[in-house]
Amino acid sequence: MHLTLKLLARTGLRSLIIPKMGCQSRASTYLFWFSNEHSNFRLAELEALFQYFQFDRAILDKRKTNGPFILMDFPDESGPKKLMSRTVLAHSCYELWASGDLLEDLHESMKQNLDLVEPFVNDSFQVRVDTYGKTIQHSEKLPLIETFEYMPLEGKVDLKTPELSLHLIQFYGIDPNRIPEKPYHQYFGRWLVDGQRKLVSKINLKERKFIGNTSMDPLLSLLMANLALVKPNDIVLDPFVGTGSLLVAAALMDAYVVGNDIDYLMLHAKTSSSRARQKKRASDESVRANLRQYGVEDRYLDVVVADTSRPMWKHDFRFDAIITDPPYGIREPTERIGTHRQPAGFKIKEEHLALHIPSKISYTLQDIFSDLLNYSARSLQIGGRVVLWMPISRTEYDQNKLPRNPALALVSNCEQTLTSTASRRLLVYEKIKEPTESCITELDGSALMYRFKFFEVDPASPRKTRKEKSVLEFGRSSKRGQQQPS
Amino acid sequence: MKLFTHNMLTSKMIKNVKVGYPLKLHAAEVKVTPSEFRSTYVSRMLPKIDWGVLYEATQSIGQAEAIPQSLADDYEKNEDFLRKAHHALFEIEVINGEMICPETGRKFPIKDGIPNMLVNEDEVN
Numbered sequence: 060m061h062l063t064l065k066l067l068a069r070t071g072l073r074s075l076i077i078p079k080m081g082c083q084s085r086a087s088t089y090l091f092w093f094s095n096e097h098s099n100f101r102l103a104e105l106e107a108l109f110q111y112f113q114f115d116r117a118i119l120d121k122r123k124t125n126g127p128f129i130l131m132d133f134p135d136e137s138g139p140k141k142l143m144s145r146t147v148l149a150h151s152c153y154e155l156w157a158s159g160d161l162l163e164d165l166h167e168s169m170k171q172n173l174d175l176v177e178p179f180v181n182d183s184f185q186v187r188v189d190t191y192g193k194t195i196q197h198s199e200k201l202p203l204i205e206t207f208e209y210m211p212l213e214g215k216v217d218l219k220t221p222e223l224s225l226h227l228i229q230f231y232g233i234d235p236n237r238i239p240e241k242p243y244h245q246y247f248g249r250w251l252v253d254g255q256r257k258l259v260s261k262i263n264l265k266e267r268k269f270i271g272n273t274s275m276d277p278l279l280s281l282l283m284a285n286l287a288l289v290k291p292n293d294i295v296l297d298p299f300v301g302t303g304s305l306l307v308a309a310a311l312m313d314a315y316v317v318g319n320d321i322d323y324l325m326l327h328a329k330t331s332s333s334r335a336r337q338k339k340r341a342s343d344e345s346v347r348a349n350l351r352q353y354g355v356e357d358r359y360l361d362v363v364v365a366d367t368s369r370p371m372w373k374h375d376f377r378f379d380a381i382i383t384d385p386p387y388g389i390r391e392p393t394e395r396i397g398t399h400r401q402p403a404g405f406k407i408k409e410e411h412l413a414l415h416i417p418s419k420i421s422y423t424l425q426d427i428f429s430d431l432l433n434y435s436a437r438s439l440q441i442g443g444r445v446v447l448w449m450p451i452s453r454t455e456y457d458q459n460k461l462p463r464n465p466a467l468a469l470v471s472n473c474e475q476t477l478t479s480t481a482s483r484r485l486l487v488y489e490k491i492k493e494p495t496e497s498c499i500t501e502l503d504g505s506a507l508m509y510r511f512k513f514f515e516v517d518p519a520s521p522r523k524t525r526k527e528k529s530v531l532e533f534g535r536s537s538k539r540g541q542q543q544p545s
Numbered sequence: 546m547k548l549f550t551h552n553m554l555t556s557k558m559i560k561n562v563k564v565g566y567p568l569k570l571h572a573a574e575v576k577v578t579p580s581e582f583r584s585t586y587v588s589r590m591l592p593k594i595d596w597g598v599l600y601e602a603t604q605s606i607g608q609a610e611a612i613p614q615s616l617a618d619d620y621e622k623n624e625d626f627l628r629k630a631h632h633a634l635f636e637i638e639v640i641n642g643e644m645i646c647p648e649t650g651r652k653f654p655i656k657d658g659i660p661n662m663l664v665n666e667d668e669v670n
Binding site: 292317319372374 | 666
């Protein structure tokens with residue numbers, strides 16, 4: 060359908076327009092529209108990106124949040140553009156021109172700000188209506204678009220590739236069970252740029268060459284690279300590399316990647332396939348093949364079969380970031396080289412050496428995380444970050460039980476719920492100083508989620524109360540009902 | 546395995562090994578894979594690299610012409626040198642071969658480009 064804006068008041072309003080201002084240098088409010096997934100990671104990602112781009116922290120502190128929208132004032136549009144060049148949680152960004160609870164209020168404030176239109180007067184344009192919390196028909200959108208007829212735009216209407224894309228964004232709240240007749244609030248602004256959600260679909264697991272049972276979700280892997288402040292030409296390590304899903308994200312951020320894993324068969328892609336209805340892996344599956352698939356093979360350094368619990372890298376080498384998802388012992392075993400059976404000082408017989416496969420013993424979660432943080436404290440650059448997932452028993456969790464190391468500062472801690480009793484926390488530590496001999500990680504293992512706890516149900520809620528609760532909460536588990544971050 | 550990785554690996558995980566560096570390198574199959582040259586990256590990486598070890602590695606796998614014996618003083622401005630360093634560090638790859646611990650003689654095989662640094666349970670503490 061062809062939409063035309065009649066520019067009725069064109070001549071009258073021209074005189075109101077204030078002399079031209081460079082649109083680049085103007086301080087404005089920018090609206091960031093976040094997707095519904097992983098809403099409790101939003102602030103962590105923003106904080107990381109603010110640090111990455113060295114933006115004024117006050118801008119973030121003065122932000123306003125409304126449902127999926129975060130509004131921030133930037134001195135010019137370069138800041139928002141930079142943010143959007145990395146974020147995977149915000150899907151689009153707009154320069155806010157007007158807002159109001161009622162459409163009349165919005166128009167009132169728009170009419171005060173018509174000078175904003177000046178740089179775009181001759182651009183081809185479109186006006187769109189976007190809604191959050193309610194779906195409205197195209198036929199309902201048309202009258203809304205027509206209320207903007209007074210805009211002094213002289214360019215052609217172009218619905219495919221307009222130079223200027225104006226959006227009326229209506230917010231109908233986050234409760235899908237109580238959708239109001241009229242929106243709670245409405246924003247009007249110029250679309251600036253989209254975020255990096257396209258990367259998420261680009262690296263989807265369905266089409267990826269080499270995946271395993273616990274390959275990280277593409278969005279979360281990109282988020283981890285953001286939280287790790289991965290920048291071009293960094294060297295990033297994953298000490299539990301598996302199929303390299305975290306290295307894919309780091310390589311897409313233009314870092315060089317290296318990984319190690321104790322699982323020889325996995326790194327050589329000799330394990331059985333993780334795909335349904337596919338028994339054998341293809342002969343050319345590898346971490347490297349994944350990077351090649353996404354055009355970043357040049358960022359591949361190496362993967363090494365090695366036991367992370369043993370020192371292997373040169374002691375004075377410093378990594379820029381460590382991103383990893385250690386095994387939890389639920390879907391992947393927690394193992395290290397060792398033996399219980401043999402007395403101390405035994406030797407493997409010479410004739411057995413050639414074919415001997417080292418025996419493995421259980422590597423407790425507590426040791427995994429202590430070793431990992433000790434290692435990070437030693438081998439990161441100062442200011443470098445380690446980003447890791449830690450499985451947590453929700454009933455036992457207490458922030459004081461998280462691992463602590465004097466050389467590392469905990470900068471971010473977000474939860475992803477798995478079951479009613481189990482969750483995993485995405486922890487980010489930053490190295491603040493070189494560790495001394497006495498810098499040892501302290502960790503209260505009682506909050507860790509173990510295999511037997513994972514399959515346990517919440518003892519505080521027997522089946523009947525759970526059922527009642529699910530009736531009460533019907534619909535709230537939908538994505539739209541997610542809580543916004545505080 | 547790239548020579549960069551060889552430059553970073555040690556055999557310190559073996560019981561009673563003090564330094565475990567550098568590992569001797571033997572190659573049965575070497576491949577050269579061209580990759581994008583970035584002068585800033587290479588010059589940033591060179592202070593982290595043990596040049597003598599890299600030079601030895603190129604000698605031991607029959608790539609003697611790859612780099613000069615000593616690190617150029619002006620390497621940051623010397624693009625020709627940086628290109629050679631890039632080639633040696635990131636383009637020459639050992640596909641099959643082995644690395645040998647300098648203290649114990651323990652061999653670490655490299656297969657299909659992936660080094661295996663696992664040690665047996667009787668070799669660790």
